[in-house]
Amino acid sequence: MAVTLVWFRDDLRISDNPALMAAAQSGDDVVACYVLDEETEGIRPLGGASKWWLHHSLSALAASLGELGIALTLRRGAAGEVLPRLVDESSARAVVWNRRYGLAERTVDASLKAGFSEDGVEATSYQANLLYEPWEVATGSKEPYKVFTPFWRACLAFRTPRTPLPAPESLQGPQLKSENLDSWKLLPTTPDWAQGLREAWTPGEGGAHERLDDFLDSAAGYKAARERPGTEGTSRLSPHLRFGEISPFEVWHAVQDNKDTSTAEDMRVFGAELGWREFSWQLLYFNPDLATVNYRREFDGFASEDPTPADLAAWQQGRTGYPLVDAGMRQLYGTGWMHNRVRMVTASFLIKNLMVDWRVGERWFWDCLVDADAASNASNWQWVAGSGADASPYFRIFNPVLQSRKFDAEGKYLLRHVPELADADNLHEPWKGSAPGYPDPIVDLKESRERALSAYKELPKG
Known part of the structure; x- marks a missing residue:
């Protein structure tokens, strides 16, 4: 029996998986594989929280494939070397995968396609993880968009996202030798810092669809609720989308099918x-160094400062003396996730109040976030810094006190993550009263804001 090899990457699901469906419909035996590639130059190794998620997501995928009738083969190494070996071992006549959009990943994929073609092996890629390919939606002058609103408007006018595909009913194929998932040591051990992640998340395709269902059940009021970190007002689908446990097509159509007149604006x-998310991936596709180079190069002249070890540790550990910043950073470390508005506040505090280069924060979030996404993480940090596309203006400096008063007035979020504030006389400005066990502010908001604005005004005009 002929064999088709399915290479899973950021698409760890069996439903709406075009590559897997193509293999199932080919009539061939099917071999499924995942390659942990930490060796190919340019492919960014996963952070600690993402490794934790990947372990559980692969375990869930293996179980789902097992129910269909095949095993998941795990290999570790440079994909450009591992995939040809798997083709040889399985005697595959064809290889299928879903497309990736980072430059290093695209380079690997193109090289593999060329090599397989020379060897008479058919290699085919599919669109699976973005509603629109980065090159599909362009301006009238055929340039990529630099501003979100016209980009998204053009996307919606371009094409309705396709209907999701069902999961295959059954599969069969030979079982290749597989590495043991535990041997990859993706889970933390000494210390085991993942207890909060285990309590907060259920990685895997099943968990993704449960999360989507829960979100749709409470979608009314999303537009306002998503701004309040103290409530469960967001979808929390981001890590599931990042690892491809659910496709954007599934999410899109579920939203369309479930909205009514009362939720139309929310949806x-x-x-x-x-x-x-789509916009961020377009930015990365056309700017492969988005995580390391200012999109707006005039920001190369911004006078960032090397953080003192004490200040950087205070920010990372949530001990800055500003409750909303500290709550966000503790939520991040404890659960691998942070509310979006608080992400903006904590990033602004690091970049503009502490005058630390945005790349320092981007790397910390990359290591701590379960939804660390090569496109969104970099583009969002550049947005806050002012150096990115459609960026927040340089003079927008989030005031953590005003933000917590406006969006967490009762302090539900603050007290959940900074419990020592329960005895504070002034919850939002604890330094103005007694706050036993809580640190004093590490920087003055007014003075640091003026310092940042002065530095920004020295930038050359873009």
């Missing part, structure tokens, strides 16, 4: 959040 706003 329009949520759809735009999917649009920001």
Whole structure:
């Protein structure tokens, strides 16, 4: 029997998986594989929280494939070397995968396609993880968009996202020798810092669809609720989308099928959040060094400062003396996730109040976030810094006190993550009263804001 090899990457699901469906419909035996590639130059190794998620997501995928009738083969190494060996071992006549969009990943994929073609092996890739390919939606002058709103408007006018595919009913194929998932040591051990992650998340395709269902059940009021970190007002689908446990097509159509007149505006706003993800990937596709180089090069002249070890540790550990910043950073480390508004506040505090280069924060979030996404993480940090596309203006400096008063007035979020504030006389400005066990502010907001604005005004005009 002929064999088709399915290479899983950021698409760890069996439903709406075009590559897997193509293999199932080929009539061939099917071999499924995942390659942990930490050796190919340019492919960014996963952070600690993402490794934790990947372990559980692969375990869930292996179980789902097992129910269909095949095993998941695990290999570790440079994909450009591992895939040809798997083709040889399985005697595959064809290889299928779903497309990736980072430059290093695209380079690997193109090289593999060329090599397989020379060897008479058919290699085919599919669109699976973005609603729109980065090159599909362009301006009238055939240039990539630099501003989100016209980009998303053009996307919606371009094409309705396709209907999701069902999962295959059954598969069969030979079982290849596989590495043991535990041997990859993706889970933390000494110390085991993942207890909060285990309590907060259920990685895998099943967990993704449960999360989507829960979100849709409470979608009314999303537009306002998503701004309040103290409530469960967001979808929390981001890590599931990042690892491809659910496709954006499934999310899009579920939203369209479940909205009514009472939720139409809420779902329009949520759809735009999917649009920001698409926009970020377009930015990365055309700017492969988005995580290391200012999109707006005039920001190369911004006078960032090397953080003192004490200040950087205070920010990372949530001990800055500003409750909203500290709550966010503790939520991040404890659960691998942070509310979006608080991400903006904590990033602004690091970049503009502490005058630390945005790349320092981007790397910390990359290591701590379960939804660390090569496109969104970099583009969002550049947005806050002012150096990115459609960026927040340089003079927008989030005031953590005003933000917590406006969006967490009762302090539900603050007290959940900074419990020592329960005895504070002034919850939002604890330094103005007694706050036993809580640190004093590490920087003055007014003075640091003026310092940042002065530095920004020295930038050359772009």
